[in-house]
Amino acid sequence: MKTHEAINKRTSVRDFSNKNVKFGQVMEAIDAANQAPFAGNINNLKFIIINEKENKNYIAEFSQQYWINESQWIVIVCSESKRLEQLYQDKGDIYGKQQAGAAIQNMLLSLTDQGLGACWVGSFSEHEIKSKFKIPDEWKIEAIIPIGYAKNKIQKKNRKNELETKVFWEKWNQKNRPLGYPHKDPSTN
Numbered sequence: 717m718k719t720h721e722a723i724n725k726r727t728s729v730r731d732f733s734n735k736n737v738k739f740g741q742v743m744e745a746i747d748a749a750n751q752a753p754f755a756g757n758i759n760n761l762k763f764i765i766i767n768e769k770e771n772k773n774y775i776a777e778f779s780q781q782y783w784i785n786e787s788q789w790i791v792i793v794c795s796e797s798k799r800l801e802q803l804y805q806d807k808g809d810i811y812g813k814q815q816a817g818a819a820i821q822n823m824l825l826s827l828t829d830q831g832l833g834a835c836w837v838g839s840f841s842e843h844e845i846k847s848k849f850k851i852p853d854e855w856k857i858e859a860i861i862p863i864g865y866a867k868n869k870i871q872k873k874n875r876k877n878e879l880e881t882k883v884f885w886e887k888w889n890q891k892n893r894p895l896g897y898p899h900k901d902p903s904t905n
Contacts, residue, residue, distance in 0.1 A: 722825045729833025730783045732864035737788040741830050742863060746791065748826035752819035755811035758799050761819055761858075764849055766790040774848055775860060779840035787862030792845070793820055794855045816858040823861060833866035 746763050754760070766772060767789055775792075776784040784790065795816045801808030820836060827834045837860040845857060885893050 719825070722828045726824055726828040727833075728835040729864070729866045730781075730835055731867040732783075732786040732788065732833065732862070733867040735788075735865040737832060737864055739789075741827075741832060742789050742791065744830065745823045745826040745832075745834075745863070749793070749819035749823040752815060752822045754815050755800060755808075756803050758803070759815075760795050760797060760800055760812055761816060762794045762796075762855070764792040764794065764851070766792065766849075771848075772862075775840070775845060778844040778848075779837055779860060781837060781839070784837065784860070784862045786864070786867075788864040789862075791823070791861040791863065792849065792851075793823075793858045793861065794851055795858050796852075796855045798854065813858075820859050820861070827863060831865070832863055834861050834863045836861060 742765060746765075749761065749763070750759065766775065769785070772785040772787065772790055775790055776782045793816065795812050797809045797812035799808075800812050804811055824834055824836060840857065840860055842857050845851070845860075846853075846855070851857065880891070884890050
């Protein structure tokens with residue numbers, strides 16, 4: 717699958733079948749996350765892979781999203797920004813969040829490419845989950861990613877927003893490309 721195709725095909729899946737997902741598929745997605753850009757080449761992420769039903773039920777309860785326990789696997793994505801903050805001071809925390817987001821997106825695109833479904837879950841009781849899975853205090857949970865095959869055929873919705881509503885030219889809120897814009901329009905190639 718080409719990158720653009722995976723981007724357009726990716727959607728949040730919250731209804732999973734009981735079809736078995738191989739461990740290697742989960743590892744392939746984590747490897748994709750591991751290939752994301754990292755500030756100063758400091759990879760500040762760790763991943764906890766969850767497969768036991770009791771643990772999936774716990775995560776579902778403490779995120780108040782009970783569909784999570786239907787997934788075959790769950791990956792908890794964690795980050796720690798100490799080294800980034802030492803190198804980049806107050807920007808270190810921002811860079812940590814940026815690279816976690818890039819890594820999570822890589823993971824989601826890899827799962828899509830493999831024909832799997834997933835959802836980026838950001839609402840959960842961090843204290844309860846950190847305590848249960850013995851995550852050290854200095855580490856943050858960036859996301860919970862339930863993984864499985866979609867129960868029903870994935871139907872991608874229309875584009876989220878028209879691109880024209882998201883792009884400004886040269887300054888804030890200038891929606892029309894300025895006359896005489898110096899760059900050649902790529903659609904005329």
